[in-house]
Amino acid sequence: MLGRAKQNYAARPAPPPVKPDLKKDPFPSSSPSYRDGSIADFTKKNRPTNPSTARFGSSKADLHPLKPRSDNAAPRPSSTNTSSVTSYVKPTQGFSSLYSQSDSFKEEPVSVSSSAANSTTAKTAAPVYIAEDDFSDDEALELDYECPASLPVAPAEPKAGKTPCISLLDSPPARNFDPSPMSSSRPIPWTSSPLEHHYPPRPMAQPPPKRASTDDVKPAVVTAAKKRKMPDGWSKSVKDEDAFQREPTARRTRPPKDEPEVVDLFATHSFSSTSTPAPKSKNVPWDTTYSAMKEKKKQLKNQSKKTEVPTEYSMEDIRAATGGHAKATHTAMSLSAEQEHVKRLVVEEGQSVFFTGPAGTGKSVLMRAIIEALKKKWARDPERVSITASTGLAACNIGGMTLHSFAGIGLGKEEVPDLVRKIRRNPKAKNRWLRTKVLIVDEVSMVDGDLFDKLANIARTIRNNGRPWGGIQLVITGDFFQLPPVPDRNKRDTKFAFDAATWTTSIDHTIGLTQVFRQRDHDFANILNEMRMGRVSEQTVQTFRALSRPLHFDDGLTATELFPTRQEVERSNEMRLRNLPGNGVHFAASDSGDPAIRDRLLENMMAPKSIELKKGAQVMCIKNMDETLVNGSLGIVKSFMCEAAFDRYREKEGDEGDDLGDAALAKSKIRSFTKDLNLTKDLTEWPVVQFTCSDGSHRIMLIQQEEWKVELPNGEVQAKRAALPLILAWALSIHKAQGQTLERVKVDLGKVFEKGQAYVALSRATTKEGLQVLRFDKSKVMAHPRVIQFYNQLYSAEAAVKKKPAANTVADFAKKGRLQSFVRKGVDVIDLDDEEEAMAAYG
Numbered sequence: 001m002l003g004r005a006k007q008n009y010a011a012r013p014a015p016p017p018v019k020p021d022l023k024k025d026p027f028p029s030s031s032p033s034y035r036d037g038s039i040a041d042f043t044k045k046n047r048p049t050n051p052s053t054a055r056f057g058s059s060k061a062d063l064h065p066l067k068p069r070s071d072n073a074a075p076r077p078s079s080t081n082t083s084s085v086t087s088y089v090k091p092t093q094g095f096s097s098l099y100s101q102s103d104s105f106k107e108e109p110v111s112v113s114s115s116a117a118n119s120t121t122a123k124t125a126a127p128v129y130i131a132e133d134d135f136s137d138d139e140a141l142e143l144d145y146e147c148p149a150s151l152p153v154a155p156a157e158p159k160a161g162k163t164p165c166i167s168l169l170d171s172p173p174a175r176n177f178d179p180s181p182m183s184s185s186r187p188i189p190w191t192s193s194p195l196e197h198h199y200p201p202r203p204m205a206q207p208p209p210k211r212a213s214t215d216d217v218k219p220a221v222v223t224a225a226k227k228r229k230m231p232d233g234w235s236k237s238v239k240d241e242d243a244f245q246r247e248p249t250a251r252r253t254r255p256p257k258d259e260p261e262v263v264d265l266f267a268t269h270s271f272s273s274t275s276t277p278a279p280k281s282k283n284v285p286w287d288t289t290y291s292a293m294k295e296k297k298k299q300l301k302n303q304s305k306k307t308e309v310p311t312e313y314s315m316e317d318i319r320a321a322t323g324g325h326a327k328a329t330h331t332a333m334s335l336s337a338e339q340e341h342v343k344r345l346v347v348e349e350g351q352s353v354f355f356t357g358p359a360g361t362g363k364s365v366l367m368r369a370i371i372e373a374l375k376k377k378w379a380r381d382p383e384r385v386s387i388t389a390s391t392g393l394a395a396c397n398i399g400g401m402t403l404h405s406f407a408g409i410g411l412g413k414e415e416v417p418d419l420v421r422k423i424r425r426n427p428k429a430k431n432r433w434l435r436t437k438v439l440i441v442d443e444v445s446m447v448d449g450d451l452f453d454k455l456a457n458i459a460r461t462i463r464n465n466g467r468p469w470g471g472i473q474l475v476i477t478g479d480f481f482q483l484p485p486v487p488d489r490n491k492r493d494t495k496f497a498f499d500a501a502t503w504t505t506s507i508d509h510t511i512g513l514t515q516v517f518r519q520r521d522h523d524f525a526n527i528l529n530e531m532r533m534g535r536v537s538e539q540t541v542q543t544f545r546a547l548s549r550p551l552h553f554d555d556g557l558t559a560t561e562l563f564p565t566r567q568e569v570e571r572s573n574e575m576r577l578r579n580l581p582g583n584g585v586h587f588a589a590s591d592s593g594d595p596a597i598r599d600r601l602l603e604n605m606m607a608p609k610s611i612e613l614k615k616g617a618q619v620m621c622i623k624n625m626d627e628t629l630v631n632g633s634l635g636i637v638k639s640f641m642c643e644a645a646f647d648r649y650r651e652k653e654g655d656e657g658d659d660l661g662d663a664a665l666a667k668s669k670i671r672s673f674t675k676d677l678n679l680t681k682d683l684t685e686w687p688v689v690q691f692t693c694s695d696g697s698h699r700i701m702l703i704q705q706e707e708w709k710v711e712l713p714n715g716e717v718q719a720k721r722a723a724l725p726l727i728l729a730w731a732l733s734i735h736k737a738q739g740q741t742l743e744r745v746k747v748d749l750g751k752v753f754e755k756g757q758a759y760v761a762l763s764r765a766t767t768k769e770g771l772q773v774l775r776f777d778k779s780k781v782m783a784h785p786r787v788i789q790f791y792n793q794l795y796s797a798e799a800a801v802k803k804k805p806a807a808n809t810v811a812d813f814a815k816k817g818r819l820q821s822f823v824r825k826g827v828d829v830i831d832l833d834d835e836e837e838a839m840a841a842y843g
């Protein structure tokens with residue numbers, strides 16, 4: 001009975017497999033970690049010490065399924081195996097002790113085939129070696145070698161039951177490869193590599209023999225794959241047929257005509273140069289030494305340099321390009337060392353900079369250079385650079401918008417929270433605040449201090465960033481000795497931008513430009529500079545009084561009179577024009593853009609909406625045309641001509657002639673000629689102006705319309721004006737004159753009423769000889785006391801830092817912090833760093 005019971009027990013059906021407890025572990029991990037998450041326990045509990053509890057397999061053989069070693073494993077000297085492993089695991093003692101097993105890092109079985117060890121196939125299969133090109137399966141990659149002329153025939157469709165196998169070896173191997181289907185008794189291949197990987201590597205592809213003719217070769221490799229296209233410069237050199245014929249080595253395959261050309265990255269330069277044959281021994285990338293590749297790169301660089309378009313032009317080039325028709329061209333001007341220093345700080349170091357300096361030290365020139373460089377730097381994201389100025393005119397001069405427009409605050413009279421709400425309701429303005437990384441502010445002397453503080457706070461609030469200006473880099477320029485902010489009736493005194501509570505913390509560097517370009521006469525430059533600082537000596541008074549004499553010029557031009565108000569200017573110009581004989585000719589500008597905002601955007605343009613001219617009218621060029629015909633050049637209208645008549649006149653008279661008597665004759669001839677041929681020639685008449693250039697020469701130019709645009713930072717044109725680049729120039733407002741360089745100026749100080757006006761007016765002149773001063777009065781040139789104080793602090797800070805006399809100050813004279821420590825000693829300047837930090841933390 002006992003025996004029967006034993007038999008029944010042995011013959012009982014196997015219990016059903018235990019289902020995993022889904023409630024407890026709905027998503028069981030596929031990783032081998034132990035259920036409680038302790039990998040140490042896991043390794044301990046599953047340690048294959050006892051064959052019956054071993055995790056992988058149940059037989060003893062399973063403990064060492066890869067003994068003998070897998071054929072795919074790299075060969076190792078068997079005798080030293082143990083010692084090398086021991087020494088290798090030494091540093092991991094900590095782990096070993098954790099697992100309380102010294103051989104924790106010994107080789108673990110990795111085969112998934114329980115019978116692999118017993119498989120005779122595994123034992124007898126040929127070892128697999130990895131060749132260098134086993135991984136170069138990127139078909140699109142162009143390698144620096146040419147494929148053999150004959151490629152293997154594409155394999156037939158694999159038969160059922162056969163392992164798909166495409167051999168890239170041109171001679172089929174006479175090896176005993178068994179292509180029978182995989183069975184559990186065969187080792188799983190090391191990778192899913194193609195089968196040829198199971199064979200010893202064939203020798204590297206040899207450079208193919210030099211071909212007789214490039215056309216003979218059938219570039220099978222080219223047709224086989226989608227090739228990567230090289231940049232334009234490369235294909236250009238490929239198209240050099242001669243160079244192709246001169247190719248010293250057969251390193252490139254000419255594709256059939258209808259296929260895209262393929263350029264060998266490493267060989268391109270060599271076939272554009274006969275003198276540099278390709279190194280024969282380096283025709284595969286892995287054979288090319290680093291120095292050889294470097295050399296090739298250098299040659300390519302030189303080659304591309306040679307084809308660069310020159311960026312600077314000589315005057316001959318400019319004249320040839322513009323002829324006698326004035327069209328604004330870009331003229332290169334090299335910056336001085338101090339200008340370069342500022343540009344570097346701004347563009348390369350990303351510092352917030354305020355650069356200032358006397359009139360004529362090249363602040364505007366520098367600002368334009370900085371804007372150009374920043375635009376290049378942010379070419380991919382132009383909205384990052386916002387160009388603004390305090391006034392519409394100044395903004396137009398640098399192709400920007402007013403600071404008010406940028407901010408989207410209207411007049412900006414409300415408190416900051418209200419202004420922030422206003423901006424948030426205006427997506428464009430909000431976006432400008434959020435996207436701006438660099439904010440340019442020109443003519444800062446006219447920015448109100450309260451406005452500066454408001455904008456600084458708005459920036460931090462809208463950008464949700466506690467850093468000064470919410471992290472926006474500021475590039476500010478201006479001269480506080482020049483025109484002050486427009487006075488506010490509600491305020492008792494002017495508040496300058498430097499008076500703003502946030503001014504000191506907003507600026508990293510304050511830099512004083514010292515090299516005066518406008519006045520070449522040092523004495524004159526020094527007198528003006530002294531006057532600027534409010535130091536008017538008796539000698540200076542005498543010098544200016546002596547300039548009251550009338551000015552006479554042989555070319556019939558008179559000095560431009562500067563007036564404080566626009567009404568005075570208009571009255572003066574109209575009267576002078578009316579006094580000229582003959583009829584006036586009207587030139588209307590053509591404006592375009594959104595009608596809703598166009599007029600407002602264009603109202604501050606230097607170029608007028610319409611201008612009436614007469615023969616003999618004195619005009620000023622308001623655009624830089626080239627090196628000698630610049631913004632501020634004075635001229636006289638000599639005639640009115642169509643383009644063809646002017647060309648004929650120029651042919652006859654050349655550049656220097658000024659006899660325009662046959663203009664009418666030329667015009668009638670052109671008219672009859674165009675009538676005969678039924679041609680439609682543009683017979684619009686334009687003013688012909690004889691300019692006195694900055695170098696003293698005369699040039700006769702046909703002046704046609706130029707364009708001025710008001711653009712958003714992303715290049716979107718908001719408004720555009722096409723107008724003659726001319727204004728009447730018997731008189732000019734001081735406001736419009738700010739920023740101008742004038743050869744002949746007349747200033748009546750009796751009419752000047754605002755601080756800074758006298759200095760702006762007088763400092764437009766390039767020479768004493770070209771300046772007439774009426775009613776000179778010391779009191780009229782006095783600067784604002786707080787401006788004097790501000791600059792004295794800067795200069796003394798610089799002098800103290802450099803241990804130099806304050807008079808000879810140069811360049812970077814007030815770094816943030818450094819200046820504060822100086823000015824704190826004597827002058828009441830609040831250090832706002834702590835407050836800023838606190839606000840940043842709060843934000």
Ligand SMILES: Nc1ncnc2c1ncn2[C@@H]1O[C@H](COP(=O)(O)OP(=O)(O)OP(=O)(O)O)[C@@H](O)[C@H]1O
Nearest residue numbers: 334335336359360361362363364365517518739741
């Ligand atoms: N690096 C330079 N090389 C030669 N000339 C220069 C240079 N920088 C400026 N200039 C010339 O100096 C004159 C004054 O330049 P600019 O108008 O930029 O000075 P500014 O400091 O802006 O003057 P202001 O304060 O009066 O507006 C211009 O005629 C300009 O062409």
